[in-house]
Amino acid sequence: SYEVTQPPSVSVSPGQTAxxxxxGDKLGEKYVCWYQQKAGxxxxxxxxxxxxRPSGIPERFSGSNSGNTAILTIGGTQAMDEADxxxxxxxxSTGDVVFGGGTKLTVL
Amino acid sequence: DVELLESGGRxxxxxxxxxxxxxxxxxxxxxxxxxxxxQAPGKGLEWVAxxxxxxxxxxxxxxxxxxxxxxxxxxxxxxYLSLSDLRVDDTAVYFCAxxxxxxxxxxxxTLVTVSS
Numbered sequence: 001s002y003e004v005t006q007p008p009s010v011s012v013s014p015g016q017t018a019x020x021x022x023x024g025d026k027l028g029e030k031y032v033c034w035y036q037q038k039a040g041x042x043x044x045x046x047x048x049x050x051x052x053r054p055s056g057i058p059e060r061f062s063g064s065n066s067g068n069t070a071i072l073t074i075g076g077t078q079a080m081d082e083a084d085x086x087x088x089x090x091x092x093s094t095g096d097v098v099f100g101g102g103t104k105l106t107v108l
Numbered sequence: 109d110v111e112l113l114e115s116g117g118r119x120x121x122x123x124x125x126x127x128x129x130x131x132x133x134x135x136x137x138x139x140x141x142x143x144x145x146x147q148a149p150g151k152g153l154e155w156v157a158x159x160x161x162x163x164x165x166x167x168x169x170x171x172x173x174x175x176x177x178x179x180x181x182x183x184x185x186x187x188y189l190s191l192s193d194l195r196v197d198d199t200a201v202y203f204c205a206x207x208x209x210x211x212x213x214x215x216x217x218t219l220v221t222v223s224s
Contacts, residue, residue: 001170031209033209033210035153035211037153042203042214042215042216042217043145043153043203043211043214044214045210045211045212048209048210048212049209049210054212084152086152086153088153088155088210088211090210095158095167096155096167096169097143097155097158098155099145099152099153099154099155100152101152102152102153
């Protein structure tokens, strides 16, 4: 079955840009979305179809996907951005979805 | 506003069965696919199952192995997940979510604990 991989943790200083990678075989040929989950809360959709943001999601959250890697970029990182971030890949041929293992973002 | 409210989670013994419910409101339920996603304690998200808006199409993660069944009652705006032959490693918070191009709205989850 298809798998996507994320780094377990990423650290960033306040105001800097954080990048979280998601890797998988030919991932660029699939749609990727990203979720944020704060402690004790349900996940929130941040990015869908690689680059699109739902209404209400700040512009500083952006996504890209090419080759074998998708990247979530958080510009001007704030303390409130400390959370777990999950990528999800959707295989349009099978309809299956798969989540990455999640990345814990720490804002130091 | 879109609301999804899961219920039915509880302590159950290995080998037991359970049915989870997800009550939906604030949107035209019958026109949306719905998903179940679970999260074991301290672990990541794991997709479980999905059902189309009219209930005709379902899809399951490989690990389900016919133990779980997703269904829906569009007349009552309710999504279900029937769990059987439960194992200790099925212990998790089970979330229901509305599926469009992604899981765009999530409930708060219901905890299933499988233990003797």
